[in-house]
Amino acid sequence: MPSPGLTSLILYDFFEWKTAGKSYENFRDICALTKIPAIPLEEFETKFHGVLKENYHQKLNFRDLSKINNLKLCIVSNVLDGKSIEKSYKDLSETFGADNIDFLDLDFWFYRFYNGNYDLDYDRKLDPKPLKFLNIPIIIHHKVIDNLDLGNQLTLRKVSKSLKTIVDQGKPNIKNMTICFDSTEIDIGFNNFSAYYSEDLGVDYRKIALNHVMIVLENPKLRLDALQIVSPNSIDPFFIDFLKTFKHKISTKYLYLDVDCPESTMIFLTCIMPKRLALNKGNIDEIVKLDQWKCMNEA
Amino acid sequence: MSSTEQGTSSAAPAEPTTAPESAAAPEVPESFYYVHGKDKVVHKVSAGALQHSALIHGMISNLGYTEEQAKANPFPFENIDGDILQMVVDWCNQHKGKPTPPEDTNLPKQKEKLFDLVLAVNYLEIKELLTYCCKQVAMMVKGKSPEEIREIWMIPTDAEDEAAEKEAKKRAGKEAAGETAAAAGDAK
Numbered sequence: 001m002p003s004p005g006l007t008s009l010i011l012y013d014f015f016e017w018k019t020a021g022k023s024y025e026n027f028r029d030i031c032a033l034t035k036i037p038a039i040p041l042e043e044f045e046t047k048f049h050g051v052l053k054e055n056y057h058q059k060l061n062f063r064d065l066s067k068i069n070n071l072k073l074c075i076v077s078n079v080l081d082g083k084s085i086e087k088s089y090k091d092l093s094e095t096f097g098a099d100n101i102d103f104l105d106l107d108f109w110f111y112r113f114y115n116g117n118y119d120l121d122y123d124r125k126l127d128p129k130p131l132k133f134l135n136i137p138i139i140i141h142h143k144v145i146d147n148l149d150l151g152n153q154l155t156l157r158k159v160s161k162s163l164k165t166i167v168d169q170g171k172p173n174i175k176n177m178t179i180c181f182d183s184t185e186i187d188i189g190f191n192n193f194s195a196y197y198s199e200d201l202g203v204d205y206r207k208i209a210l211n212h213v214m215i216v217l218e219n220p221k222l223r224l225d226a227l228q229i230v231s232p233n234s235i236d237p238f239f240i241d242f243l244k245t246f247k248h249k250i251s252t253k254y255l256y257l258d259v260d261c262p263e264s265t266m267i268f269l270t271c272i273m274p275k276r277l278a279l280n281k282g283n284i285d286e287i288v289k290l291d292q293w294k295c296m297n298e299a
Numbered sequence: 300m301s302s303t304e305q306g307t308s309s310a311a312p313a314e315p316t317t318a319p320e321s322a323a324a325p326e327v328p329e330s331f332y333y334v335h336g337k338d339k340v341v342h343k344v345s346a347g348a349l350q351h352s353a354l355i356h357g358m359i360s361n362l363g364y365t366e367e368q369a370k371a372n373p374f375p376f377e378n379i380d381g382d383i384l385q386m387v388v389d390w391c392n393q394h395k396g397k398p399t400p401p402e403d404t405n406l407p408k409q410k411e412k413l414f415d416l417v418l419a420v421n422y423l424e425i426k427e428l429l430t431y432c433c434k435q436v437a438m439m440v441k442g443k444s445p446e447e448i449r450e451i452w453m454i455p456t457d458a459e460d461e462a463a464e465k466e467a468k469k470r471a472g473k474e475a476a477g478e479t480a481a482a483a484g485d486a487k
Contacts, residue, residue, distance in 0.1 A: 131414040133452035140417055140433060147437035158445040161457050
């Protein structure tokens, strides 16, 4: 039975202006290298003229003929002819159509043959799998992500859920954070970025906004320089519930609190550990009783 | 500077007998150790260069691994590709006894090589080189779009992740079923 790539090789040789005799010589050389069984000259000539006839009547399926398993003999032929990879790609594209030639496959097999590996049955699934970013240890993920500014870290979160989880577990590159509550909108600022969540979004904008804030605040690695919380009204109950269940203290050098609700002020103060505090409203008698008061440098 | 040296420097002509001890002391010959990676190619590295690797340094100092023992049995790092180990050895040799610069432009630009290098450096505990590598990996995606990042770091999409998870669950289920069947067979 003729080799699966023989039809492609004959067609390719024909496009290269080789006669049946020259093509047979080429085929025999390829058989000697690749250890595939050769066929007698008469059988080859019959096949050769058969392919030319089918080509003339446009009965050949070029898409099938240019599949990599059918193309390997042509690639060996190119290597034997001393063609470069570029010339090889150009010539194969002229015969089979550029759309049908996968350059990456061609590149792999070309250099494999070029280096003297003529095993046509080599299974590429056995190739070592390239190491991907997610395959490296999580401690390194965090070391890498620490090198990126907030804008790039936020872009990483959009790539996939798995990368988003990694970013959220790492140290956020946020130094200044502002949360401004209003009756109709919430403004959140991270460093130089700010986002406005308002009724215009047509969804539960308060929950979405505060969820984003909560993801950042519940990260124990967060080290802020300044945190500013402003609210002329009482804070959303679910955000208060979140703060009440907080397991660690938010670290910030400076805290500015302007909340028109003494109870909320106290809740904020119990879960934030500032070095300096600026307070617009609040019961100072209650505040001085907190542990945070002892650790504060300036109020 | 010791008091003896201070005294010497204030005296007009320095006498040879008062010269600092280190200058007169005979130079200690540098000791060398041997390492090999997956390809079994042995690399000769000086003890000074190996100081960068906390892992190898620990093996030498804590386990009392001598130069002779190291020559007969090079440190085997079967989990590190030969070309990657060569890069690590070259870096350690280049930065032997020198303060490490804030940037290192000689790191590989190909992502696969860089990820392999990161793994090797993390394993060998070479802190400074790991810092450079992590910075280089981060710079690969700086200013890129999510789609570009996915391609550069080869991050699977959520759909691919879900499919892989399903497949893993299916395989685990099959394996568990196979183990149960084998246990039942043994019981009979």
